[in-house]
Amino acid sequence: xxxxxxxxxxxxxxxxxxxxxxxxxxxxxxxxxxxxxxxxxxxxxxxxxxxxxxxxxxxxxxxxxxxxxxxxxxxxxxxxxxxxxxxxxxxxxxxxxxxxxxxxxxxxxxxxxxxxxxxxxxxxxxxxxxxxxxxxxxxxxxxxxxxxxxxxxxxxxxxxxxxxxxxxxxxxxxxxxxxxxxxxxxxxxxxxxxxxxxxxxxxxxxxxxxxxxxxxxxxxxxxxxxxxxxxxxxxxxxxxxxxxxxxxxxxxxxxxxxxxxxxxxxxxxxxxxxxxxxxxxxxxxxxxxxxxxxxxxxxxxxxxxxxxxxxxxxxxxxxxxxxxxxxxxxxxxxxxxxxxxxxxxxxxxxxxxxxxxxxxxxxxxxxxxxxxxxxxxxxxxxxxxxxxxxxxxxxxxxxxxxxxxxxxxxxxxxxxxxxxxxxxxxxxxxxxxxxxxxxxxxxxxxxxxxxxxxx
Ligand SMILES: *[C@@H]1O[C@H](CO)[C@@H](O)[C@H](O)[C@H]1NC(C)=O
Ligand SMILES: *[C@@H]1O[C@H](CO)[C@@H](O)[C@H](O)[C@H]1NC(C)=O
Ligand SMILES: *[C@@H]1O[C@H](CO)[C@@H](O)[C@H](O)[C@H]1NC(C)=O
Ligand SMILES: *[C@@H]1O[C@H](CO)[C@@H](O)[C@H](O)[C@H]1NC(C)=O
Ligand SMILES: *[C@@H]1O[C@H](CO)[C@@H](O)[C@H](O)[C@H]1NC(C)=O
Numbered sequence: 001x002x003x004x005x006x007x008x009x010x011x012x013x014x015x016x017x018x019x020x021x022x023x024x025x026x027x028x029x030x031x032x033x034x035x036x037x038x039x040x041x042x043x044x045x046x047x048x049x050x051x052x053x054x055x056x057x058x059x060x061x062x063x064x065x066x067x068x069x070x071x072x073x074x075x076x077x078x079x080x081x082x083x084x085x086x087x088x089x090x091x092x093x094x095x096x097x098x099x100x101x102x103x104x105x106x107x108x109x110x111x112x113x114x115x116x117x118x119x120x121x122x123x124x125x126x127x128x129x130x131x132x133x134x135x136x137x138x139x140x141x142x143x144x145x146x147x148x149x150x151x152x153x154x155x156x157x158x159x160x161x162x163x164x165x166x167x168x169x170x171x172x173x174x175x176x177x178x179x180x181x182x183x184x185x186x187x188x189x190x191x192x193x194x195x196x197x198x199x200x201x202x203x204x205x206x207x208x209x210x211x212x213x214x215x216x217x218x219x220x221x222x223x224x225x226x227x228x229x230x231x232x233x234x235x236x237x238x239x240x241x242x243x244x245x246x247x248x249x250x251x252x253x254x255x256x257x258x259x260x261x262x263x264x265x266x267x268x269x270x271x272x273x274x275x276x277x278x279x280x281x282x283x284x285x286x287x288x289x290x291x292x293x294x295x296x297x298x299x300x301x302x303x304x305x306x307x308x309x310x311x312x313x314x315x316x317x318x319x320x321x322x323x324x325x326x327x328x329x330x331x332x333x334x335x336x337x338x339x340x341x342x343x344x345x346x347x348x349x350x351x352x353x354x355x356x357x358x359x360x361x362x363x364x365x366x367x368x369x370x371x372x373x374x375x376x377x378x379x380x381x382x383x384x385x386x387x388x389x390x391x392x393x394x395x396x397x398x399x400x401x402x403x404x405x406x407x408x409x410x411x412x413x414x415x416x417x418x419x420x421x422x423x424x425x426x427x428x429x430x431x432x433x434x435x436x437x438x439x440x441x442x443x444x445x446x447x448x449x450x451x452x453x454x455x
Pocket of ligand 1: 167168169170171173174177
């Protein structure tokens with residue numbers, strides 16, 4: 001028997017000795033390639049020519065109808081209907097201001113009490129400038145099983161009146177819900193601001209640089225970089241300066257119809273850039289720019305310095321300065337812009353299947369840590385979101401929405417989505433940097449930069 005089987009057995013052993021290695025290797029390679037998404041990549045669709053994403057009709061018409069309180073022909077396909085548990089409706093209606101300049105909308109977690117406390121003392125401080133009304137609001141979801149946490153949050157909310165809570169489970173993959181509930185709250189209760197800055201609670205934000213940026217995003221930071229001379233004779237703005245400046249603005253407004261001629265309803269930052277260059281040879285416009293630099297160096301007069309001066313003249317004139325920024329209907333959506341591919345390796349936190357998203361590229365998107373929206377962009381994106389299929393990553397979702405609203409995200413290097421290595425002197429132009437989850441570090445860095453005039 002054994003003799004009969006021997007050749008067979010030997011053969012078997014041989015196969016087991018050699019072949020299994022190949023089989024295993026082959027199998028391993030396939031699993032590995034699959035794990036890293038090689039096959040998925042093969043089946044991806046080219047983004048450029050083929051991109052469509054539900055809903056696939058004429059969205060702008062539908063979004064416009066919603067925005068103007070008319071009934072759209074097609075029902076929205078995506079609504080975030082989570083009731084507000086804490087909604088602070090009075091936040092942006094306080095007497096004294098009819099419009100705000102920047103509203104910070106901070107995504108935070110319920111238990112991050114100390115981060116919020118640090119933000120209130122640093123970049124979220126609302127009374128920083130006498131003449132630049134700012135607001136800060138913190139967005140949270142819920143931890144349904146933790147009543148103690150909820151009670152603590154409620155005490156904080158009562159004390160500071162800056163917490164907005166919506167009824168959804170607060171978790172990483174619900175970030176899109178958090179973001180869109182932020183949009184919803186803003187549209188409902190705080191639509192009287194020129195700009196909105198959405199930030200995470202572990203960010204360093206330079207308030208001054210953010211304001212400088214929204215004044216002239218296309219030229220930031222160049223336009224306040226060069227004039228070393230100006231820095232040398234730094235001084236406060238006097239009323240006389242401002243009145244002269246007002247006069248110049250008046251001239252400029254009268255003289256150059258060209259300036260607003262090219263900015264239409266759907267104006268974007270790009271059209272503003274073109275517009276500015278077209279104006280470059282206008283002597284009045286140049287005069288304005290000279291003034292602008294000067295004023296910009298000094299702008300944002302801290303509240304206390306202004307007390308005692310003739311505030312009525314100053315604030316009126318200065319408000320005019322701030323009104324003379326980007327046109328009100330500009331559609332600015334800006335931050336650090338990525339053009340990248342979906343993660344197809346299965347271990348990734350950001351793994352995305354072909355079914356979920358079939359293209360080889362994402363639409364350009366702004367990294368979620370910090371970004372700025374003008375009011376017009378925010379409204380357009382909010383109403384467009386009703387016709388954009390939900391996506392669980394908030395930055396990608398906003399990229400999809402922007403694409404559908406035909407808003408091109410505007411890139412700026414000074415929004416750092418990683419932590420920009422800190423030294424006292426290399427944060428001069430930083431608008432935002434990730435990596436400040438330690439409240440003490442934020443306080444220390446921010447105060448040091450504020451003392452240098454950079455925050
Ligand atoms: C997101 O929130 C909803 C509503 O509370 C909840 O049903 C869902 O499980 C949450 N998702 C995750 C991933 O936490
Ligand atoms: C600007 O226009 C206003 C009203 O149209 C006019 O009163 C004023 O004189 C004009 N200023 C200049 C410098 O042309
Ligand atoms: C500039 O804008 C104002 C207000 O929107 C408008 O009345 C004026 O006609 C515009 N000027 C030109 C040249 O289009
Ligand atoms: C700019 O203006 C100057 C004088 O007003 C003129 O000589 C020059 O040709 C203009 N340049 C352009 C590019 O229009
Ligand atoms: C402040 O400005 C107003 C308006 O120009 C003027 O009437 C008033 O006299 C000024 N007050 C002081 C204290 O200079």
